[in-house]
Amino acid sequence: MKVSKIPGLGRFGIFVDDVDFDHLTDEEWMEIGRLHIKNLVTIIRNTNATLEQFNQRINQFGTQRLNLTNILITKYKKTMIELYQMLEQDDPVLEQSDRDMLISAKNIALHIGSMHKVEDGFTEQGIPNGPFPEGELGWHSNEPGHLTSVPGVALYGRRGMVGSATGFCTTVDWYEQQSESFRSELDEMIVIHQFTPDKFLKGLKSKIALNMLYQTSGPVQGSEVPMVIQSPGGIRGLHYSYTSVFGIKGMSQKESQRIFDIIDQGIFQDQFLYDHWYQQDHDMLLFDNSITTHRRIGKAENRMAARLTFDYTKLQKGFYQPYMNHGKIARQYIQEIKQQINNGNAADFHAPTMIDYLRTFL
Numbered sequence: 126m127k128v129s130k131i132p133g134l135g136r137f138g139i140f141v142d143d144v145d146f147d148h149l150t151d152e153e154w155m156e157i158g159r160l161h162i163k164n165l166v167t168i169i170r171n172t173n174a175t176l177e178q179f180n181q182r183i184n185q186f187g188t189q190r191l192n193l194t195n196i197l198i199t200k201y202k203k204t205m206i207e208l209y210q211m212l213e214q215d216d217p218v219l220e221q222s223d224r225d226m227l228i229s230a231k232n233i234a235l236h237i238g239s240m241h242k243v244e245d246g247f248t249e250q251g252i253p254n255g256p257f258p259e260g261e262l263g264w265h266s267n268e269p270g271h272l273t274s275v276p277g278v279a280l281y282g283r284r285g286m287v288g289s290a291t292g293f294c295t296t297v298d299w300y301e302q303q304s305e306s307f308r309s310e311l312d313e314m315i316v317i318h319q320f321t322p323d324k325f326l327k328g329l330k331s332k333i334a335l336n337m338l339y340q341t342s343g344p345v346q347g348s349e350v351p352m353v354i355q356s357p358g359g360i361r362g363l364h365y366s367y368t369s370v371f372g373i374k375g376m377s378q379k380e381s382q383r384i385f386d387i388i389d390q391g392i393f394q395d396q397f398l399y400d401h402w403y404q405q406d407h408d409m410l411l412f413d414n415s416i417t418t419h420r421r422i423g424k425a426e427n428r429m430a431a432r433l434t435f436d437y438t439k440l441q442k443g444f445y446q447p448y449m450n451h452g453k454i455a456r457q458y459i460q461e462i463k464q465q466i467n468n469g470n471a472a473d474f475h476a477p478t479m480i481d482y483l484r485t486f487l
Contacts, residue, residue, distance in 0.1 A: 270344020
């Protein structure tokens with residue numbers, strides 16, 4: 126196993142080469158995980174992993190989860206299996222947007238854990254083959270605007286990857302370079318998110334695909350999340366999803382845009398960016414979703430990757446709290462993550478203790 130620095134991404138990002146998944150030990154894999162949470166982006170090049178091995182290894186880092194699953198379970202007071210049964214039985218209780226979502230989810234599922242495919246195009250019935258069925262994707266985070274947004278994403282290229290790139294932008298170095306007074310301002314900012322599909326996937330017309338994009342990758346309209354949060358590896362940076370940031374609480378739209386312009390001009394520079402142009406189909410990408418943003422550029426036709434979204438619980442010693450700088454929001458996060466644990470959506474997550482709750486008042 127060989128580890129080297131990715132060009133760009135500030136002081137973060139690593140390539141890992143010569144990984145044989147047929148003979149990889151658990152300790153070697155967990156060492157990759159420990160390196161990963163310190164480096165935010167890890168690209169394991171030209172692997173020989175099967176999809177089953179991909180699923181098994183990600184499970185060793187933590188729970189596979191999606192906010193959408195928790196939202197549906199909470200809304201209908203049903204398990205996902207029961208919801209799919211309701212879909213099959215054409216149960217009128219299911220709202221049309223949720224019915225479309227479940228139909229789309231069935232179509233993109235790879236039926237290995239919660240793995241799904243990221244693929245272009247549509248079925249003959251107009252159902253998207255993946256959550257992003259066409260075109261290039263702007264800079265974004267998964268599940269922006271959710272306090273419990275999933276902190277990790279794994280993407281495994283399977284077909285037609287050459288000619289496309291997955292790009293990354295880290296925010297930490299820029300944040301640390303700012304003056305103490307401006308960093309303090311950023312620390313206190315609360316960002317208001319709004320779903321803006323043209324910033325995310327320009328020109329998408331399909332109503333079913335737009336609904337899927339909104340429910341799987343969009344924010345709750347008007348939701349509020351701190352600008353600066355802590356990653357699972359304990360690194361502070363900006364939780365900045367360019368495609369959904371809309372305003373800053375307590376500021377006018379003009380004032381908010383001035384701050385966004387400063388950030389855009391600061392972080393979207395070559396020294397903090399890396400576009401991974403695929404040279405083969407079997408690269409495995411692990412990337413932080415808390416303080417790192419990503420995009421897709423290049424061709425999407427006939428391209429298919431497998432994706433898992435997950436937390437890093439088994440690489441952490443205790444409860445993960447991203448919002449220690451914001452007591453009220455930290456307490457809301459605790460309530461929401463406890464709901465996910467109770468719903469079985471974050472089964473292995475380190476549950477918050479009373480001490481974790483009391484710390485939010487300090």
